[in-house]
Amino acid sequence: MVFSSTIFLFFFLPLTxxxxxxxxxxxxxxILLAxxxxxxxxxxxxxxxxxxFSIAANYLFGLLIDR
Incomplete structure (x- = not known):
């Protein structure tokens, strides 16, 4: 899906x-994450x-930095 597709403009974006x-x-x-x-x-x-994997790793590294 691209930003200019019909599905994005008339289905995905309005529902989001x-x-x-x-x-x-x-x-x-x-909601934004999903x-x-x-x-x-x-x-x-x-x-x-x-x-x-990237989300989980960044979250864990953020927790480590916060310590």
Whole structure:
């Protein structure tokens, strides 16, 4: 999926924005994370594992830096 595709403009983007504004402020980051992973997986599902590994590694390194 690319930003100029019909699916993105008329399906994915409106649903993501609707979900973002419907949920409370605590759930907005989760909505954006889920939408980002779905967008990334739509292009190539194999690379989703790379993205998930990167997210986990960055989170753990952030925790280590905070110590």
């Amino acid at each position: 924005l609707l979900a973002y504004f419907v949920v409370g402020s605590r759930g907005r980051n989760a 939408a980002s992973l779905l967008f990334y997986a739509w292009g190539e599902t194999v690379y989703l594992l790379v993205m998930l």
